[in-house]
Amino acid sequence: MPARFNVWTTLTDPLIRQNPVTLQILGICSALAVTTSLATALTMSVSLTVVLTLAAGVISLIRRHIPDTIRLIVQIVIVASLVIVIDQVLQAWFAEISKALSVYVGLITTNCLVLGRTEAYARHHAPLPAMLDAFGNGLGYSLVLMVIGGLRELFGKGALFGVQVLPLADQGGWFTPLNLMLLAPSAFFLLGFLVWTVRALLPDQAEAREHTPPLAREPAE
Amino acid sequence: MAGRDWNPLRRVLALPNESRAKTIFMAFLVSGLCAAMVSGATVWLRPIQAANRAAEEQARIAALVAGIPGMGALLEQSGGALSTVVIDLAGGRAAAEVTSATLEDALADPGNWTALETGQDLAGLGQRPDFVQIYLLRDGDRVSLVLLPISGQGYGGRIDAIMALQGDMNTVAGLAVTNHSETPGLGGRIEESAWQASFPGTELRDDGKTLRFRVARGTASTVHEVDGITGATRTGLGVTKMVRFWMGPEGYGPLLDAITRGEF
Numbered sequence: 001m002p003a004r005f006n007v008w009t010t011l012t013d014p015l016i017r018q019n020p021v022t023l024q025i026l027g028i029c030s031a032l033a034v035t036t037s038l039a040t041a042l043t044m045s046v047s048l049t050v051v052l053t054l055a056a057g058v059i060s061l062i063r064r065h066i067p068d069t070i071r072l073i074v075q076i077v078i079v080a081s082l083v084i085v086i087d088q089v090l091q092a093w094f095a096e097i098s099k100a101l102s103v104y105v106g107l108i109t110t111n112c113l114v115l116g117r118t119e120a121y122a123r124h125h126a127p128l129p130a131m132l133d134a135f136g137n138g139l140g141y142s143l144v145l146m147v148i149g150g151l152r153e154l155f156g157k158g159a160l161f162g163v164q165v166l167p168l169a170d171q172g173g174w175f176t177p178l179n180l181m182l183l184a185p186s187a188f189f190l191l192g193f194l195v196w197t198v199r200a201l202l203p204d205q206a207e208a209r210e211h212t213p214p215l216a217r218e219p220a221e
Numbered sequence: 222m223a224g225r226d227w228n229p230l231r232r233v234l235a236l237p238n239e240s241r242a243k244t245i246f247m248a249f250l251v252s253g254l255c256a257a258m259v260s261g262a263t264v265w266l267r268p269i270q271a272a273n274r275a276a277e278e279q280a281r282i283a284a285l286v287a288g289i290p291g292m293g294a295l296l297e298q299s300g301g302a303l304s305t306v307v308i309d310l311a312g313g314r315a316a317a318e319v320t321s322a323t324l325e326d327a328l329a330d331p332g333n334w335t336a337l338e339t340g341q342d343l344a345g346l347g348q349r350p351d352f353v354q355i356y357l358l359r360d361g362d363r364v365s366l367v368l369l370p371i372s373g374q375g376y377g378g379r380i381d382a383i384m385a386l387q388g389d390m391n392t393v394a395g396l397a398v399t400n401h402s403e404t405p406g407l408g409g410r411i412e413e414s415a416w417q418a419s420f421p422g423t424e425l426r427d428d429g430k431t432l433r434f435r436v437a438r439g440t441a442s443t444v445h446e447v448d449g450i451t452g453a454t455r456t457g458l459g460v461t462k463m464v465r466f467w468m469g470p471e472g473y474g475p476l477l478d479a480i481t482r483g484e485f
Contacts, residue, residue: 062251065234067244074251081255085262092269095277102405 010132014140016202020113021144022195023205027113030104031145032187038161041149042142043097047086047105049138052114055079056122056134063123075118080109113141148190156181278383278399282356282368285385285397303356303368310351311335313475314485319352327352343466345374345459355476364388364480369473370399373463376455378402380411380463386425390477393434396420408456419447425468432469435461 020026027048034044058078059066066074087105090098098105108114117137122130153159158166158175167173180186199206236243286303307324309316319327327333334348356368365388372381380401385394396417403409410416424444425434433445436457441448449457466472479485 062247065238065243065247067238067247069239070244070248074247077251077255081259084259088262088266088270092266092273095270095273102409 007132010129011136011139014133014136015143016140016198017205019140019144019198020116020137021141021191022198024116025195026116027111027141028191030107030111031141031148032184032191034101034104035145035149035152035187036156036182037100037153038146038149040097040100041145043090043094044101044104045138045142045145047090048108048111048114048141049135051079051082051086051108052117052134052138053131054082055114055118056130057127058082059118060122060125060127060130063125066123071123072115072119075115075123076109079114079118083109113137144191144194147194148187151190152181152186156186274400281397281399282383285368285383285395286358286366303358305354306357307352307354308476310349310353310472311475313473313477313479316352321354324352324354337471341466341471343462343469344372345462346372346466349471360388363483364485366394367480369467371463371467371472373459373466375401375403375411375459376408376453377404380456380459382460382463384464384467386477390481391425393420393423393425403453403456408450408453410450410453411456411460416448416450423447425464432465434464434468 014020017023021028021031030044030048034040055075055078059075083106086108087098090101090105117134121133125133150160153161154165155178158164158168158173158177166175169176178186233243233246238244282303305321307316307319307321308314309319328350333351335351336348337346353370355370357364358366367386367390369384369386370381371384372379374380378401380398380403382396382398384396386392387394398412398417401409401411403411419441422444423434423441423446425432427433427445433443435446437446437449438454438457439449439451468474468477476485
């Protein structure tokens with residue numbers, strides 16, 4: 001246990017300062033794939049947050065009894081089972097959205113964000129702080145997904161949550177949808193811009209340069 | 222120190238984490254609990270999922286029928302509903318003893334399935350049911366549209382679809398894919414209406430009554446072909462074989478002949 005456990009910072013740090021996606025660049029595969037509309041992004045965010053929080057809680061509960069030799073496989077089995085349960089729940093009550101998410105719910109299992117948090121935090125902390133930390137990280141992931149999903153749906157379809165916000169040109173309005181926004185590359189661009197913005201505002205997040213450029217020499221006479 | 226603990230669970234848990242017994246115990250404990258959780262959720266949620274799928278299939282049949290030109294008017298004439306018939310595949314006529322209500326029980330009996338030999342088994346099914354529920358639309362006393370459920374092996378798994386044939390039993394009126402597990406974005410595009418739109422008007426047989434239908438590689442060039450999907454050759458092949466199997470003698474062939482002769 002840490003000397004002093006601060007509920008507020010554990011919960012809010014992963015939102016921007018320690019955001020798992022923009023700072024640690026974890027879990028971007030699904031972040032890119034499911035953000036064509038806000039509804040799918042929201043479902044994915046909720047699913048990941050639920051899985052992450054429950055997995056952290058379960059793993060933290062049995063943390064003193066996980067043999068070191070099989071700890072990764074124990075964690076993955078727990079995460080995978082939770083993911084299957086969530087997937088079944090989605091198929092039962094949110095059949096449409098479950099179709100739109102296709103394989104990506106199943107891929108939460110291999111999302112490095114989940115394993116990263118359980119391995120780095122839940123394995124060494126009591127259930128409550130572990131779940132709080134996981135929930136905060138889930139919220140950080142959700143925040144990025146919602147921002148990218150919102151931008152992509154707004155500029156790609158002129159809508160938010162399926163409700164037309166910008167009048168489309170082919171229906172008498174002025175807005176011509178940017179089809180690029182619905183394709184995968186746009187998610188890379190947006191995520192890149194987002195990381196750039198965050199690091200410009202919080203310079204301590206910027207990584208050290210890997211190389212120092214050589215000093216410019218005077219041209220030889 | 223407390224005396225020796227006789228509770229076996231506590232004794233195992235008190236073992237050092239690195240001991241082999243505890244490692245094996247934890248592995249079995251975790252996998253057992255997870256298996257129970259997953260099976261519990263699956264069993265508990267299956268009825269809801271099945272209801273969802275049934276509703277979806279009905280919606281697809283409705284969309285399939287609505288998408289066929291001139292069908293809306295015909296439907297209204299016949300009271301706005303398709304009639305459901307359980308047919309006996311081998312005989313090509315309505316089943317005498319099995320109805321829609323008892324179909325599920327009948328198919329639970331392995332005696333009502335016919336094993337397929339390798340040469341016949343184009344669709345890769347292994348066996349086919351003897352009774353199938355189909356949907357019919359009658360215009361006067363002749364059949365103007367049939368909806369035939371078909372299924373076969375695709376690339377990623379089984380593909381289930383419903384094929385609509387016009388009254389001549391040769392012209393395809395439409396196809397709706399109800400269930401598949403093809404690769405999303407490649408073979409998975411068979412569920413898109415853009416691809417299914419190339420089916421209406423396609424003819425199954427040539428003048429010599431030979432089945433010519435196929436999914437083309439690339440763009441369709443004859444009246445017997447539909448457009449292929451780039452990157453999904455195996456899926457296209459699966460659809461070709463599935464249609465040929467079900468429209469052939471082992472599938473709905475006898476039924477289609479009976480309808481053409483006006484005996485149905």
